Amino acid sequence: MPCPRCGVVSWRVHGRYARRLADAPFGGVPAVTELVVRRFKCLNPQCPALTFAEQVEGLTSPHGRYTPRLSALLTSIAACLAGCRVRGSQPALSIRVAKDKPLDLLRRLPELPQASVRVLGVDDYLSRSVESGGGRFAWS
Numbered sequence: 001m002p003c004p005r006c007g008v009v010s011w012r013v014h015g016r017y018a019r020r021l022a023d024a025p026f027g028g029v030p031a032v033t034e035l036v037v038r039r040f041k042c043l044n045p046q047c048p049a050l051t052f053a054e055q056v057e058g059l060t061s062p063h064g065r066y067t068p069r070l071s072a073l074l075t076s077i078a079a080c081l082a083g084c085r086v087r088g089s090q091p092a093l094s095i096r097v098a099k100d101k102p103l104d105l106l107r108r109l110p111e112l113p114q115a116s117v118r119v120l121g122v123d124d125y126l127s128r129s130v131e132s133g134g135g136r137f138a139w140s
């Protein structure tokens with residue numbers, strides 16, 4: 001196992017410890033991935049790292065507490081909440097839906113306020129007209 005700081009390969013196991021990584025929920029149930037990893041002693045006397053932990057490619061990262069699957073899921077949710085579109089976010093959710101389905105579900109929410117324009121400025125009118133393709137707006 002190469003030391004992440006100096007690159008010198010070490011075979012000297014310093015110890016083992018259990019890691020618990022929060023994983024994506026399965027069937028609505030929170031999931032945890034547990035694994036035992038080794039801690040190696042760096043064989044380079046000039047290296048500032050005395051020991052270093054084994055990383056499982058594609059699963060663990062130094063000090064990481066989430067699996068890549070859960071991190072991708074949380075990233076997708078955070079991007080949605082922020083109103084951003086992230087490339088590759090759909091595979092992270094692993095959900096295939098029609099393109100109008102999320103908006104349809106949002107409209108069914110009873111707590112979603114009905115959009116009505118009360119005050120409309122010139123800039124708002126222009127930007128909304130461009131967004132909607134020049135459609136008409138009703139305001140009270």
Ligand SMILES: [Zn+2]
Pocket residue numbers: 003004005006007008042043044047048049
């Ligand atoms: Zn080292």
